[in-house]
Amino acid sequence: MTTTIIWTIVAITVLGVLLAVVLYLVATKFKVEEDPRIDEVEKVMPGANCGGCGFAGCRAFAQSCVESGNLDNNFCPVGGNEVMKKVAAVLGLEVHEKAPMVAVVRCNGSCANRPTVNDYDGIKSCKVKAALYSGDTGCSYGCLGCGDCVAACQFGAISMDPATGLPVVDEEKCTACGACVKACPKHIIELRFKGPKNRRVFVSCVNQDKGATARKACSAACIGCGKCAKECPFGAITVENNLAYIDFTKCKLCRKCVAVCPTGAIHDVNFPAPAPKPEAKPAPKPASAVKPAEEQKQEKPVAPKTAATDKKEE
Amino acid sequence: MNKLLVSPSPHIHTKTSTRSLMLDVVIALLPSVIVSILYYGWSAVVVLASSVVFCVLLEYLITKYLLKRPGTVGDLSAVVTGIILALNLPPTAPWWVAMIGAIVAIGVAKMTFGGLGQNVFNPAITGRVFLLISFPAIMTTWGGAKGFIGGVDAVSGATPLGIVKEGLMQGQTIDQIFAAHDFSYLQMLFVNIGGSAGEISALAVIIGFIYMLARRVIRPYITLSILLTVGVFSGIFWLVDPSQYTDPLFNLLTGGVLLGSVFMATDYVTSPMSDKGGIIFGVGIGIITMLIRYFGAYPEGMSFAILIMNSTVPLINKFCKQKKFGRA
């Protein structure tokens, strides 16, 4: 009995030692030589492997940083300047700082602003819906509301607001990796400067229809009237194909455009509550990305156009 | 004008649903159920009822409270599992054995993998095998049940396969065993007393098979390849030495070969998708069954054979693809 136990222990130990030797030999023989700095760079990366930098993952990005010898074309949007400084420190390179960006949803076609004209009955996917037809509202440019952007976001920064049917970006969580921008078949989401104190002004509409058509489909649509472009002292606003666009590199956040917009298509976010010219606020208040759901309720009565179109449809 | 529905094509759908398919399987199982109740009486009803009730109840509780998903009881797959499990139990088994079988079948073999469609092993067989290993005495005792049909009260004794196995171990030849027990193939076809509830009537199972074929619920390849393999394999051994190996007809009609090949091996989830894969799957089950019957410790090997082949299904699916249009 005792001998059996002893023999078993001996046999197992010998086997273990033998296998350890084999493993050691294999490991040394097939060792892959790699620049140790890749590991170091990878350590300071966020490790989300989101692909926002254009590489397959954080390791691929680190490899590119090490191999290219400069950081001109490499930027981690998730880690931002903080991480890039660390990467630069590891590699002894210079970093090109970038202004922090955030994903911005440029559609305000909420259920109240933009009534549906048919019922979609396919798989819940914007990609499929966009390939099939113009969408279940009168606007053929706006948000389809199936949440491809939500599925694409690896940081849980986008969610669908059930009240508006539109995606909402959580600025705290958004890393500006751009996954949602790529996922949106209607090209509604754009990466824009996060802005000082997170303040931004943007046109929350991508409709290129003529003013009347756009307005009929959605009461919060940009009608391309051009008032904002005339008002802008910095030449940041251009109107093309019946649609205004604010160049965020030129915009100085003066908000003159917000005041003149007749449909409230221009949104200003994170500005202090008492706006400089509150009386100039346009009728349908923006159901903006950062506004809580309670405000939606107040909206409905101040959107008479919507009610009118509703009746016409029936 | 009313709002139009818009969706990608196609715009119509077949009437067949998961639920209707499962309902067809339940209907196909009815002849076997009726025969077992007629011959084993109230005890068969108790086993059947407890097995079905616990299977359905467990699936309901797990989806509702554990997974917090919409209920899937409506697809009737738990009912099918419950009936098949009951048909695999001795009719004299107590209700709590059926309950434990249901817990293993639904709780372990099915829901832990994610529910219907996700499981690797056939739930009912997993439950049965668990019981067979855990409660060998209960699972191999047939008898004491009183049937509804006159004349056949109080059946007792082992299954034909068990009798043969025992006899062979005691050094008897097949002829001696057969002579001693008066086996009749005709009896096996109609009512083969001794065996689990679903094994007693080959004819009832065959009726169910024909119904499922007619309703296009299953394709015949898996079942036929199992039966053919069992026949050929046992045929070869029988021709070599008829005194030690039972003949093909005996092997086809006794035990769980028919029940297993018709209702258990053909389970969609745990069998290969393609016809070619199904044939390989069936041949494997046939060979393993016969190896266990002839050389193993257990008199019957159908359940083990199906479980073993279940594990090969992903591999078979990967290598057996159907012919694609316009490709060599």
Place this chain on the structure above:
Amino acid sequence: MKKTFSIGGVHPDDKKISAGCAIEVLPTPKTVYISMAQHLGAPAKPVVAAGDRVKTGQVIGEPSAFISAYVHSSVTGTVKSVAPYRDLAGNPVMHVEITVEPDEWAEGIDTTDTLVTEIPQDVRFIVDRIKNNGVVGLGGATFPTNVKLCPPPGKKADILILNGAECEPYLTSDYRIMLEKNGQIVVGAALMKHVLGVDRVVIGIEENKPEAIAKMKEAAASLAAGSSDYAGIEVMTLKKKYPQGGEKQLIDAVTHRQVKSMGLPIDVGAVVQNVATSLAVYEAVQKNKPLIDNTVTVTGECFPKQSNLLVRVGTPLSYIIEYLGGMPESAAKAISGGPMMGKAIANMDAATLKGTSSILFLTREQTKRNPETNCIRCGKCAEACPMGLEPFLLNKLARNNMYDELEQNAIQDCIECGCCLYSCPANIPLLDVIRIAKGEVIRIIRGRTAPKK
């Protein structure tokens, strides 16, 4: 044993409830909207401007590329605008809007009903007439017919197949023209036979249309008796199975040749044309009449007035529906085309196109999709797939964006017939997912092969 294609297929209910309705001419509406994108390939370039007066059959759009087609005015009247107008999917497409006046035909068009049976011998003349009269394939894809009839150098057809299968449920427009215009169809077939230089023409018709088979056989026989130009035109009865009318499936059914993956029918020496295209070819060549009208089936159990109408291209759908008494309350979905491959109509104000074959109304019960449940791995989708693919696998791969594996599993061969989604007992939207992934894979394949050439 009647012939059919070799792999897969499904058997949806026939429902040809409008089969008994003779073709009726729809009065022209007050305004027509003629799309510049009525064919596969590049949209036509409008050559008229607002205020121009146009005659019926006059060219209003010219081809802008090799694969493109002429567009003609289907009415006489004044051009009101040349601007984007919403198509049936609600997307803005360039349309010519014309205010209608009484018909005045453009010169050189024979508007009589006499059957011209003499086949012009000049191939160039026939092809030019087909091209100049804007004939496109009316079987669904609307591929320019003149391009299809001129195979690339080095490739030669040996058989022309006329598609009279009409395998989709409900549709009866092809059936009606085979009953009422069989002579014209056979002449059209002889014209295309002459262009292609083939000896054999097979008109494939499914067994559920015995009257059409008889009529077509009769027409082919009587014309063959009169001239050797009509030799070798035969009618073949096919078993009823969807998607028999798919180009690759029909070639397989008739000739037992299988077009290779990513290949064209001409690779196996076959050209397939729809019977309606054959009729259009006849009118274009023998009558010099452009493709400005086509037969449209308006049907559905919930629709009170089943009809087969001869409709001018560009007629608003809503006008047709109003003419027939308006849309029924119970109609939940309107479809342009058949229930298996047709497009759901989102905009009833959209206008008909050359390729519009039907307007089908389905009730909510008939068409509403049920919620998706777990795949039970029954393999019914793979059994149904006429291309021998495994939709359950493609669905899983596509949802995980595994494009290499999708290509290995031949997603690019999918013909989008809808058999998989139709037959799935778990209501999984297989084709919705596969269709998008297929587009992506084909884009990847093109991107890979293009620079090498």
